[in-house]
Amino acid sequence: MTGWNCPHCAQTLHKHERTYRCEAGHCFDEAREGYVNLLPANRKRSREPGDNREMIEARKRVHAAEVYRPLAQEIAVRLAEWLPASPRVLDLGCGEGYYSGVLLQRLADMSLWGIDIAKPAVRLAAKAHHRGKFAVASAFAVPLPDASLDGVFTVFAPASDAELARLLPPGGLYLNVCPAAGHLWELRQQLYAQPRPHREEVAALPGLVLESQDSVEFAVTLAPELLEDLVAMTPYAYGGERESKAQLSALGEFKVQMAFLLQRYRREKVA
Numbered sequence: 001m002t003g004w005n006c007p008h009c010a011q012t013l014h015k016h017e018r019t020y021r022c023e024a025g026h027c028f029d030e031a032r033e034g035y036v037n038l039l040p041a042n043r044k045r046s047r048e049p050g051d052n053r054e055m056i057e058a059r060k061r062v063h064a065a066e067v068y069r070p071l072a073q074e075i076a077v078r079l080a081e082w083l084p085a086s087p088r089v090l091d092l093g094c095g096e097g098y099y100s101g102v103l104l105q106r107l108a109d110m111s112l113w114g115i116d117i118a119k120p121a122v123r124l125a126a127k128a129h130h131r132g133k134f135a136v137a138s139a140f141a142v143p144l145p146d147a148s149l150d151g152v153f154t155v156f157a158p159a160s161d162a163e164l165a166r167l168l169p170p171g172g173l174y175l176n177v178c179p180a181a182g183h184l185w186e187l188r189q190q191l192y193a194q195p196r197p198h199r200e201e202v203a204a205l206p207g208l209v210l211e212s213q214d215s216v217e218f219a220v221t222l223a224p225e226l227l228e229d230l231v232a233m234t235p236y237a238y239g240g241e242r243e244s245k246a247q248l249s250a251l252g253e254f255k256v257q258m259a260f261l262l263q264r265y266r267r268e269k270v271a
């Protein structure tokens with residue numbers, strides 16, 4: 001059975017009552033909401049690493065309004081098709097667990113782990129999805145054993161090549177979901193004098209082979225408050241011209257194109 005590893009010494013953590021402990025005696029208490037914080041304080045680069053509370057709250061509202069539902073459904077359908085029965089899956093950079101939640105609903109026999117470096121996000125994920133196992137941890141030092149997963153996925157979140165290759169056995173699946181060129185195009189037109197399309201990139205990942213790249217596109221019509229939340233949860237929160245941002249609330253209902261790439265990689269099989 002796959003379980004969390006100690007972030008200090010990489011030995012298996014055994015759970016007794018509400019405490020996880022390794023053979024070397026490192027221990028970690030389970031939080032009230034059911035997650036465990038496996039991010040050692042000395043590995044935090046800031047006091048509150050990852051997305052901040054405002055971004056997390058904005059994203060929570062956008063996900064509650066199911067703005068990304070067609071994407072989540074597509075991810076669930078694809079993963080059900082590409083993964084073996086009773087798959088062990090990691091949602092890397094899971095945020096508040098929106099995609100984890102949709103997957104847990106659709107794949108009844110799945111075991112799901114989710115990690116994110118932002119504690120407030122993991123707290124929400126654990127609170128909402130009791131069947132998932134959530135931890136505060138870095139994507140660059142994932143506290144799970146080697147070759148312990150059938151699949152890993154990221155939705156707009158960072159990943160480490162070395163960790164992906166370590167976590168997946170030969171034939172294991174990695175799904176990277178990222179924005180396609182036309183993503184939020186109308187919004188970028190509003191925010192920038194000279195908007196540019198997203199640059200589409202296919203990363204070469206050592207030990208993994210790209211098997212397919214599919215696009216998912218749909219349009220959504222957003223009320224002004226949701227449009228502001230969408231801006232707050234994306235990199236546009238930091239960019240764009242101030243006056244154009246202020247004008248967004250005056251736009252009324254706003255139709256915007258959502259466009260994504262689903263990049264499917266497989267861990268190479270050893271000859």
Ligand SMILES: C[S@@+](CC[C@H](N)C(=O)[O-])C[C@H]1O[C@@H](n2cnc3c(N)ncnc32)[C@H](O)[C@@H]1O
Nearest residue numbers: 050051093094095116117118138139155156157
């Ligand atoms: C754009 S959000 C996506 C969240 C979620 N996948 C979703 O789409 O709703 C990116 C997430 O990656 C997390 N993150 C950033 N750096 C990270 C790292 N080094 N390790 C783990 N998570 C990280 C952030 O805290 C944030 O929750």
Ligand SMILES: [Zn+2]
Nearest residue numbers: 006009022026
């Ligand atoms: Zn230990």
